[in-house]
Amino acid sequence: MRARTGPERPTRGGRGDGPLRGLPAPHIETYAPRDVAFAISAWPLRAAEELRSALIFHALAHASARSPITAEWTPQFVAATHDEVAHARFCAAVGARLGAAPPRWDAHPVRARLRPMTEPLLRASALTLVEVAIGETISMAMFRAGRRAAREPLTRAALERILTDEVRHQRLGWNAMGAWLPDLPAEIRGALQEEARLALGAMEQKVAVPALRRLEANVPFESAYAALGVLAPEARVEAFYFATERLVLPRLSRLGLDGERAWQHRYAHTRAKEGSHP
């Protein structure tokens, strides 16, 4: 295991300075300690996810700078990298302020994600489509749903702050893809169709299925969890499919990709494009 301590150490507690400047003080005294303990443990995990996004954007910025089609967008990916690093620090700080453990970070999945994409234009376009456009759209929906249900003041304000950037990031992804696609070679457009198909199945498995499992098993969900920022399984399922069906698929189609086909065949075991997925 390659996990190591994440970007933020536990704070001295309670001062609300640094990344938390301008946010309200936490108000968790009215919640049961075990509910608080469960909910706040999501913050180090959010920090790890945000740091993963930062590394993805970092790799994307490097790749985009190496291709004439994508180079013009590089400064925006660099800025997004900084956003995501700030998010990681911010999530760790919120968690520390609420009493959570520091985040742990494992870079192995990011390296595995990047390894098959050696060609810069493919790497830039695939990461932009899947991780930025599709991924940030779904992430936006999750944060929006979490913010909507959250009642604890610090949690709600923190989710709101991240959501604002997620909205910008997903828009960046779709705009970049719209600008690039007409100039992309046919083999890369084909690879992107396949990337979209794989991504939709994988994201459904990772985002919706854990919630579906809980619903099927009738695992109890305390209302306090939602007040403290953890999405209820029903809300997670609803947010995922709303984002996918109402936002992602139509936007894929507007780009000239076949979103409906990608969704319909998201679990097909055929591999359309050899080389991009060894």
Add this chain to the structure above:
Amino acid sequence: MNWRDRLRQMTLAGGAISLAACGGGSLPSQMGQAGQTGSNFQCGNANPDPCICGRPDASQGARAQCDGEIACQAGGGVWNPTYMLDSTGTTVPPHCEVDGGAAPDAAPTPDAGSDGA
């Protein structure tokens, strides 16, 4: 469309809910080569469940916790995945909780839930 319909549609599309479960059924092997890419997508708004987001495959600790969660739920309990400090400053590890704070036999920390944590 409710969650049962979603589940049904996903199954019809070829997905299976067991793919995301803990234990042997890993996402990459079940999805074929697709999983090599798919298993590394971001997990969205994180939650502390040790069984999701590929955590059992990425961490032995998460795998152990996930196994504990499955055993806990099979016994009718609710898995608390967090490390907590109780009122005496003692660290309480992730544990299984059942009604009244008593732990089922499968739970790794039999005193969990009864210490005021």
